[in-house]
Every structure is written in C-alpha cells, then in structure tokens.
Amino acid sequence: MNIRLKDGSCKEYSEDKAIIDIAYDISEGLARMATAGEVDGKVVDLRTILSHDCELNILTANDEKGLAALRHTTSHVMAEAVKRLYPEAKVAIGPSIDTGFYYDFEHEPFSREDLDSIEKEMKKIIKEGAKIERFELSRQEAIQLMQDKNEPYKVELIQDLPEDEVLSFYEQGGFVDLCAGPHLMSVKSIKAFKLISSSGAYWRGNENNKMLTRIYGTAFGKKDELNEYLVHLEEIKKRDHNKLGREMELFATVDVIGQGLPLLMPKGAMMIQTLQRWIEDEEERRGYMRTKTPLMAKKDLYVISDHWEHYKEGMFVLGDEEKDEEVFALRPMTCPFQYYVYKQKQKSYRDLPCRYGETSTLFRNEDSGEMHGLTRVRQFTISEGHLVVTPEQIEEEFKGCVDLAKYCLSTLGVEADVTYQLSLSDPENMGKYLGNRETWNEVEQMMREILGHIGINYKEETGEAAFYGPKLDIQAKNVYGKEDTMITIQLDMFLAERFDMTYVDKNGEKKRPYIIHRTSIGCYERTLAWLIEKYAGLFPTWLCPEQVRVLPISEKYHDYAQSVLKQLKEEGIKCTVDERGEKIGYKIRESRLDKVPYMLVVGAKEEEENVVSVRSRYLGDEGAKTLATFIADINQEIKTKEIRKIEVE
RNA sequence: GCUGUUAUGGCUCAGUCGGUAGAGCGUCACCUUGGUAAGGUGGAGGUCACGGGUUCGAUUCCCGUUAACAGCUCCA
Numbered sequence: 212m213n214i215r216l217k218d219g220s221c222k223e224y225s226e227d228k229a230i231i232d233i234a235y236d237i238s239e240g241l242a243r244m245a246t247a248g249e250v251d252g253k254v255v256d257l258r259t260i261l262s263h264d265c266e267l268n269i270l271t272a273n274d275e276k277g278l279a280a281l282r283h284t285t286s287h288v289m290a291e292a293v294k295r296l297y298p299e300a301k302v303a304i305g306p307s308i309d310t311g312f313y314y315d316f317e318h319e320p321f322s323r324e325d326l327d328s329i330e331k332e333m334k335k336i337i338k339e340g341a342k343i344e345r346f347e348l349s350r351q352e353a354i355q356l357m358q359d360k361n362e363p364y365k366v367e368l369i370q371d372l373p374e375d376e377v378l379s380f381y382e383q384g385g386f387v388d389l390c391a392g393p394h395l396m397s398v399k400s401i402k403a404f405k406l407i408s409s410s411g412a413y414w415r416g417n418e419n420n421k422m423l424t425r426i427y428g429t430a431f432g433k434k435d436e437l438n439e440y441l442v443h444l445e446e447i448k449k450r451d452h453n454k455l456g457r458e459m460e461l462f463a464t465v466d467v468i469g470q471g472l473p474l475l476m477p478k479g480a481m482m483i484q485t486l487q488r489w490i491e492d493e494e495e496r497r498g499y500m501r502t503k504t505p506l507m508a509k510k511d512l513y514v515i516s517d518h519w520e521h522y523k524e525g526m527f528v529l530g531d532e533e534k535d536e537e538v539f540a541l542r543p544m545t546c547p548f549q550y551y552v553y554k555q556k557q558k559s560y561r562d563l564p565c566r567y568g569e570t571s572t573l574f575r576n577e578d579s580g581e582m583h584g585l586t587r588v589r590q591f592t593i594s595e596g597h598l599v600v601t602p603e604q605i606e607e608e609f610k611g612c613v614d615l616a617k618y619c620l621s622t623l624g625v626e627a628d629v630t631y632q633l634s635l636s637d638p639e640n641m642g643k644y645l646g647n648r649e650t651w652n653e654v655e656q657m658m659r660e661i662l663g664h665i666g667i668n669y670k671e672e673t674g675e676a677a678f679y680g681p682k683l684d685i686q687a688k689n690v691y692g693k694e695d696t697m698i699t700i701q702l703d704m705f706l707a708e709r710f711d712m713t714y715v716d717k718n719g720e721k722k723r724p725y726i727i728h729r730t731s732i733g734c735y736e737r738t739l740a741w742l743i744e745k746y747a748g749l750f751p752t753w754l755c756p757e758q759v760r761v762l763p764i765s766e767k768y769h770d771y772a773q774s775v776l777k778q779l780k781e782e783g784i785k786c787t788v789d790e791r792g793e794k795i796g797y798k799i800r801e802s803r804l805d806k807v808p809y810m811l812v813v814g815a816k817e818e819e820e821n822v823v824s825v826r827s828r829y830l831g832d833e834g835a836k837t838l839a840t841f842i843a844d845i846n847q848e849i850k851t852k853e854i855r856k857i858e859v860e
Numbered sequence: 861g862c863u864g865u866u867a868u869g870g871c872u873c874a875g876u877c878g879g880u881a882g883a884g885c886g887u888c889a890c891c892u893u894g895g896u897a898a899g900g901u902g903g904a905g906g907u908c909a910c911g912g913g914u915u916c917g918a919u920u921c922c923c924g925u926u927a928a929c930a931g932c933u934c935c936a
Contacts, residue, residue, distance in 0.1 A: 214925060313931095320864055410931035411863025418933045422863055425931070453929090460873085465911065466927045522936055544936060578861050578934060587935075696935090764895050814895085 213264045231257040234269050244271040247280040247393040254280075256393035258345050265440060272432025284305035284343070284395045285333075285404050285430040286314045289518075291386035292332035293318070293426075302388065303364040303414060303423050305775055309692065311407065311429025317364070318424050321409040326426065330406050340399040341384030345392065353378040357389065363538040364414065365389050403437035404430035447690040452743035453584030458804060459748055461739070462585060471582035471589030473736070478756035481785070482742075483592075483735045485750050485754055487570055489852075490594050490619065490732045497615060499568035499596060504548035510538045515709060516547045517645065520679055526572050541574035541776060545595040546728060550710045553599050558714040563724065564600040564608050568731075585740035593734040598727040599712065605702070605725055609661050612700045612729040619698070619732040622727055624854040625687065625745055629697065631667050633658060633676030634682040645705040654704050655681050677728075679703045685733075687832070690744045697741060701728040738765075751830060752808045753849040759786040759809040768814030775813055775823065775838060782842050784849070809845065829855040 214222045214233060222233060228405050230248035234241050234257070248255050249268040254276045261267070270277030286305035289312075293300050297318055305314030321329070348356060350369065351448040357365040368389060369378065383398055391608055395401070406428040415421040431437040448454060456462050461479030468474070475483060495501065507529065513519040518526070522543065530538040542548065549567045558565070572592045581587050600608045620626040636644050636651050644651065658681050662669055669683070676682060685698035709712075713721045732738055742750060752758050759779055763772035772788050779786045812824040825833040836844075848855075 252912080323863090408930060409864075412932045413862075416933075418862070422932075427931080464927075470927070516936095525934095525936070546936090575935080580861060580863095580932085581934065679936090746914070812895095828933095 212262065215264075215266045217268045221784075227260050227262040228260055229260050230255070230267065230269070230716065233261070233267065237269070241269055241271075243400070245269050246271055246277040246395055249276065254393060256345060257396055278430075278432065279307040280393050281395060281401065281432065282312040282430045283390075283393075284398065285401050285428065286312040287343075287381065287383065287386070287388055287390070287394070288333050288336050288398050288401060289329065289406070289426060289428060290316075290388065291336055291383065292329045293619065294386060296329060296332055297338075301364055302362055304368070305388075311427060313412075313425050313427045315412055315414070315423040315425045317421070320411070320424050321426060325815065326406040326409060329426070330404075333404070336384065337398050337401050339384060340397060342397050343383045343394050343734065345379060345381050345394070347377055347379050350374070350378060353380070353389065356380075356387070357549035360387070401430060402432065403434040404428060405437060441641045450690055450744050450747040452586070452689075452740040455748050456585060456740065456743050457592065459743075460786055461743065469589070470579060470837060471577055471587065473585055473588060475736075476515055479739065480770050481756040482750070482754055483739060486732060486735060486738065487592075487594075491568070491570060493618070494568045494594075494596070494615070494731060497566075497611070499566045501566050502549055502552050502569045504545065504552065504571075505542070506567060507539050508548070508575070509543045510540055512547050513540060516706065517678070517709065518543065525575050525577070527576050543573055543575045545569055545571040545573070545593075546597060546706065546726075547710065549595075549597045549796045550706070550712055550726075553712055554710065558599075558724075560601055560714055560716050560722075561716055564598050564604050566596065566598045566608075566835060568594070568596040580860055585736040586689070588736055591734045591736045594731045596729050596731065598729065599714075600727060601714065601716075601722070602725060605727070606661050607663070608727055609702065611733075613665055613667070613683070616698045616700065616729075616803075620685070621800045622734075622852050623742065623745075624751065625740075625741070628687055628745065630686045631662075631669035632675070632684040632686050633662065633669050634684050635671055635673050636676040636681065640674065644676065645709075650704055651681075654702055658702055660756070677701055677703070679705045680728075684733075687741055689741070695737065695741075697733045697738065698730055699728075699733075700730075702726075703728055748806050749808075749851065750806075751854040752845065753852045755806075755808055756785060757807050758784055758845065758849070759811055760807045761786060761788040761811045761813060763788070763790060764812060764814040772813050775811060778838060779842065782846060785844070811841070 212224055212227075214224065216222065217239070222236065224233075228236075228810070230250075231242060231245065232243045235250075247270040248257055248259060250259065250261065250269055251265050268274075268282065272278045283306065286307065290302050290305055293314070293316055294302070297316075299318070301317035303315035303317065305312065350372075353369050354366055365388075372378070378389065379391060380387055381392060381394050382388075406426060408425060409426045411422045412425040414423050429437070429440065431440065435746065456479070459478065460476045461482065462473045462475050464470075464473050491501070510519055510528070510532075513523075513526070526543050527541040528538060531539065532538050543639045547571065548727055552567060553565055570592060571594075572590060573595075574590050577587060577589055582589065598608050598612070617626065620629060633655075635655050638648065641648060641651075662683065672684075675684070680699040680701050680703040682699050684696045685700075686694045687697045688694050707723050707726055712724055712726075714724050716722045742754070761772050761776050761779070763769050769790055772790065776786060776788045808828045810826045812826065822835050823838050823841060824835050827833055847853075
C-alpha cells in the first residue's frame with residue numbers, strides 16, 4: 212500500500228502497519244511527539260492499523276486535533292488520580308474542550324487543596340509512565356465490566372449507545388475507561404498540565420439530573436505554552452468589562468438595588484447616550500418612525516401574544532392572578548405594543564413598509580444565577596424595531612436591516628469580530644413553536660435565499676429560533692471566548708395573525724403582512740460591555756466620556772487652562788481640567804491618562820498665541836498646535852467617528 | 861434555580877485559635893524640585909455586607925439573608 216504524507220512524499224509498505232509504526236519509520240522524534248493520526252481527513256488513534264492506500268497526517272500537540280487527544284488523555288490520567296485518592300468517586304464523562312479538558316465525578320465538591328493533591332497524584336502517575344492499551348468489548352461484556360467496577364454512569368452510557376456501536380476501552384495502569392479515543396501511546400507524553408477549577412455540573416447537562424462534580428484542567432505540549440496560557444488568563448481579566456467597567460466608573464451594582472440591575476454611572480450613561488443619539492438619528496434617516504410605548508401592560512396583552520403561556524416565568528408580574536381583578540406585567544419585549552401602533556388605523560399596501568423604532572427598556576426575570584455584569588441583566592434598553600411588510604418587500608427590508616446592523620458594527624470598529632448564525636426551528640420539537648412545519652420550511656428557506664443574495668457567511672443552528680420565526684443572530688465573543696448575541700434580525704410569519712394585523716392590497720382585499728423584528732445596535736448595556744472589552748477601555752474618541760484632559764503645567768496657567776476648557780466645551784467636546792498637573796510635571800500624570808485620547812498641555816512658551824501642546828493616545832506627541840486647529844481636528848474626528856489605530860495590550 | 865467560593869479603608873490584600881483592626885498602592889496637606897515618567901514629611905479614611913444566635917464580650921464561632929465571582933442549567 213501507498214501512504215501519502217503531509218509533505219507530499221510517499222511511503223510504501225508491503226504489509227499492514229499501525230500508524231505509530233509508520234511514525235517511527237519516519238523519525239523517532241515524530242513518533243515521540245505523535246498524539247493521534249489523521250487518515251483521509253479523519254482523526255484516528257495511533258494504534259489504528261492501515262491496510263489501504265491513504266493520506267496520512269501524524270498529529271502532534273501543535274495541531275488543534277492533536278492537542279485535543281493530548282488533553283483527552285490528560286483527563287483520563289486525572290480520573291485515575293481521583294480514583295486512587297477517592298476510590299468511592301464514580302466517573303462520568305471527561306472530554307477535551309477548547310481550553311483544555313474536564314472530567315465529571317459523582318463525589319463531594321473538591322477544594323483547591325484537593326485539586327492540588329490530585330495534581331500531585333497525576334504527576335506520580337505520569338512518572339510511573341504506564342502504557343495505554345486499547346481493547347474492544349461486546350455490549351454485554353462492556354456492561355458487565357463496568358458493573359464489576361461499580362460505575363453506574365458508564366453502564367448508563369453504554370446502554371444508550373446504538374446497538375452496532377463498537378465499544379472501545381482504554382486502559383492505563385489498571386484504570387479502564389469506556390472511550391472512543393484517540394489517546395496517546397503512554398501517559399509519559401504528558402508534559403505540561405494544570406487543574407484550573409472545580410464546580411458542579413448536571414449529569415448529561417439536564418437540570419433534573421443529579422449534580423456531579425466537575426474538574427476543569429488544561430494541558431499543552433510544552434511547559435512554556437502552559438505558562439503563556441496561564442499568563443494570558445490573568446491578562447484578559449484586565450479587560451473583562453465587569454472589572455474594567457467598574458474601575459472606570461462606567462457602572463456599579465448595589466446590594467439593596469438587586470441583582471441584574473446595574474447603575475450606569477455618569478461616564479457610562481454618557482457613552483450610552485452618545486450611542487443612542489447617533490442610532491436614533493440614523494434610523495430616522497432610514498425611514499423609521501419613533502414610538503414610545505408603555506413599560507407594562509395587562510396580562511391580556513401577553514395572553515394574545517402567547518408570552519403568558521410560554522414565558523410567564525420570565526416576566527415580572529404585578530399583582531396576584533388569584534385575588535386581583537387586573538394583573539399587569541412589565542414588558543419583556545416591545546413587539547405587541549408596536550403592533551397596536553400599527554393597528555390604530557386601517558393600512559393600505561401604500562403604507563407599507565411600516566418601520567417602527569423605539570429605544571425600549573425591557574424587563575426579564577432571569578434566574579438568580581444568570582446575571583453577569585452588563586451582559587446579562589434584568590432591565591436593559593434595546594434599539595428595538597418592527598417592520599410590517601408585504602411579502603414582496605420582505606427581501607429588500609430584510610437586507611435593509613442587515614445593512615443597518617453592518618453599518619453599526621463597522622462604525623464601532625467591530626465588524627470583523629462577529630459571526631453570523633441562522634437560528635432555525637427544531638423539527639423534532641415543533642411544540643415549542645407557533646404554526647406548522649410547512650410554513651417554517653418555507654420561511655427558513657426564504658431566509659437562506661436572502662442571506663445567499665446578501666452574500667454573508669453564516670452557520671445554521673437548529674433549535675435556536677424564536678417561537679414565532681427564524682432569526683439571523685449576529686454573535687460576538689467576550690474576552691473569555693463565551694459567545695453572546697449582540698444583534699438579531701428575525702422573520703415572523705405568525706404574530707400578524709394572532710394580532711389580526713392586515714393591510715389592503717391593490718385589489719381591495721385584506722392581506723396578512725409579515726413582520727421583521729430587529730435591533731440595529733443591540734442592547735445598549737451589552738454593547739457597552741462588548742466595547743469595553745474590545746478596546747480595553749481605550750475607546751474611539753467619539754465614544755469617550757472624557758475626550759480631552761487639559762493640564763496646566765504650573766499655577767500661573769490655571770486661568771488660561773480654564774479658558775481653554777471653556778472653548779472646548781462650547782464646541783461640545785467632553786473635557787476636564789487637571790489643575791494638579793503642574794505639581795509633579797505632566798509626564799508623570801500621563802501614566803494616569805491612559806484612557807483619555809487627548810491631553811492638552813497648556814502653559815508652554817506659546818500661550819500668548821493660543822497655542823497648546825498636544826499629546827494623543829494614538830499619535831504620541833503631536834507637538835504645538837493652535838487651539839483652533841486642535842478643535843477643528845478633534846471635531847472632525849468625532850463627527851466622522853474615525854477610529855484610529857492604537858496599540859491595545 | 862443548582863454546586864462551590866467569597867464579602868475587612870478608593871484598589872489589592874493581611875489579620876484576630878473570640879477582647880472593636882493593619883500593610884502596599886491611591887488620595888489629601890505641606891516642603892523641595894521654576895516644566896520632562898522626582899523625593900521627603902505629615903494626615904484623613906473602616907460601626908470588618910446585613911439580620912439573628914451562642915458568649916461577660918463577636919469582625920472572628922453558628923444559623924439566616926443579600927450581593928459578587930466561577931461553572932452548570934436557562935436566555936422571548
């Protein structure tokens with residue numbers, strides 16, 4: 212057989228050969244580094260015997276998939292260590308993940324000290340250097356083995372596997388685990404690992420099941436890489452919006468106000484106000500009509516929209532259904548309110564599309580463990596909008612929404628940081644949705660076509676649709692790599708009927724419109740959180756709550772500094788004066804100006820000419836300028852929302 | 861909601877095996893340096909998250925509540 216290797220070269224063998232032996236044949240170094248093989252694009256175990264012509268790629272910890280194998284093996288070593296130290300622990304599952312690996316156990320929670328001793332035991336196991344053996348068992352034998360070892364979770368897993376599945380096991384030094392692999396040849400190859408944390412996790416991810424104890428860890432091919440990663444973990448904490456946003460006094464939380472109810476401090480509020488004014492103006496330019504609708508309504512409204520049936524638990528209900536004649540609820544969305552704006556007058560096809568926009572404050576009663584900084588809150592304000600359209604207008608209006616969203620993203624400088632997700636219904640679980648399968652298929656296909664015409668790359672996600680229609684979700688990751696929906700554009704073919712919304716067509720017949728639910732810049736709190744992390748607090752000038760700081764270099768220049776401040780303020784520039792600058796020299800103060808884009812040093816020799824010395828975050832020392840020139844420059848920058856390139860550490 | 865951790869001056873944290881608290885940084889005042897990433901001296905600032913209990917006495921021990929953090933689950 213002929214084996215074609217990654218570098219294009221070929222190896223020829225007369226008999227069947229295991230991948231690991233081929234690796235040794237190439238070089239002993241490669242064999243030592245090898246963690247898995249990739250045969251014709253499929254990741255397989257190094258023990259796999261090759262018997263046909265194929266393309267072979269030997270994976271090492273330098274390959275993403277090879278690293279996953281290393282981490283997976285590390286998780287097995289961890290499980291062995293746990294079983295040695297705590298024989299009563301029951302093992303569940305232990306895969307590799309993006310950042311490392313985890314393993315779930317039925318056991319009391321582990322403390323940091325426990326993790327340290329498990330780490331120690333793991334090092335011992337690695338030093339012992341057991342070989343890892345793979346073997347296969349029949350279903351019956353497999354169940355028997357795991358019953359003998361008193362591992363009920365493994366038995367359950369085997370019972371749920373398909374009848375014809377090959378049941379493979381891996382054994383190292385007496386520790387046996389049901390596992391599809393692939394795994395390293397020996398535990399000796401694990402060079403750099405660290406146990407990160409421990410927490411609870413439901414068996415099989417179901418909250419009705421028992422909560423197991425999960426240990427997270429990570430592993431790398433080299434010690435340096437591990438250390439680099441651990442340093443990186445510390446570094447990203449510095450730009451975590453939940454920490455930085457509080458430090459910069461953008462927001463705060465208060466015990467007695469409650470969870471998920473952050474206070475936007477003057478600086479944070481100023482930033483959100485800047486965004487809001489900008490986006491409201493832009494929407495109006497694009498033909499949106501602004502509405503202002505109530506923050507609450509009688510329950511009757513939500514009964515019509517079906518929220519009372521589907522989402523009552525998520526709403527703040529005012530009053531007691533049993534006792535009170537009228538029960539109200541704070542609004543969790545704006546949809547039905549804007550529908551009644553539409554319904555106030557009979558509409559003609561000539562009135563469509565009807566684009567309604569509202570800067571809308573919403574209330575959602577999230578579970579207590581879900582709140583996080585500004586990204587998951589109980590009250591938030593969103594650039595909400597609904598477009599009522601005829602079937603012929605769907606594509607153009609949908610494109611308009613995508614265009615608006617992209618305009619927002621590019622202006623904020625984050626267009627390259629998002630991914631697009633088409634959130635579809637789950638055909639297996641149609642009870643969650645309004646309408647029937649045929650209509651859903653039709654609308655989902657329509658979405659795919661529109662997205663095709665726009666030409667954006669997206670991935671499809673089943674079961675993520677809204678109950679009234681599919682969504683185009685624009686996703687972004689936070690500093691920890693966790694994904695959140697920043698912007699969503701949804702196509703709704705059902706609610707118009709529930710609310711009996713109509714328009715009269717050319718022939719004088721009443722027709723059902725379609726509705727597009729959309730947001731332009733998303734929810735302001737979450738968007739702010741995103742921007743904090745994106746820019747590590749070094750915002751573009753137009754967004755900065757403090758754009759210029761004026762620094763007199765000695766007391767004689769205080770009056771002049773104040774007059775400069777006044778002129779800047781008259782121009783609408785957000786600025787402050789720091790009269791303490793002269794005390795120790797402005798160079799020093801500069802280190803504390805790192806979040807302010809411009810520093811004006813006044814009191815230089817040139818003050819008689821209205822000349823200031825400018826330092827900028829972007830350009831360093833810009834030297835002397837007349838005040839008028841500086842004001843013109845910065846106003847231009849703010850107006851065009853220019854985002855200059857800066858170094859963000 | 862679940863599992864766990866945490867809660868001490870503006871920030872980072874120490875501490876009291878129960879006798880009402882400390883450090884570094886920051887901040888403030890003054891001195892020196894007439895303005896290029898300075899130094900010195902002195903000061904302010906905490907009912908140790910909140911509510912109960914045990915005790916002669918609780919910041920410290922116990923119970924509860926609230927909030928923050930990590931993860932799970934959820935997210936119209």
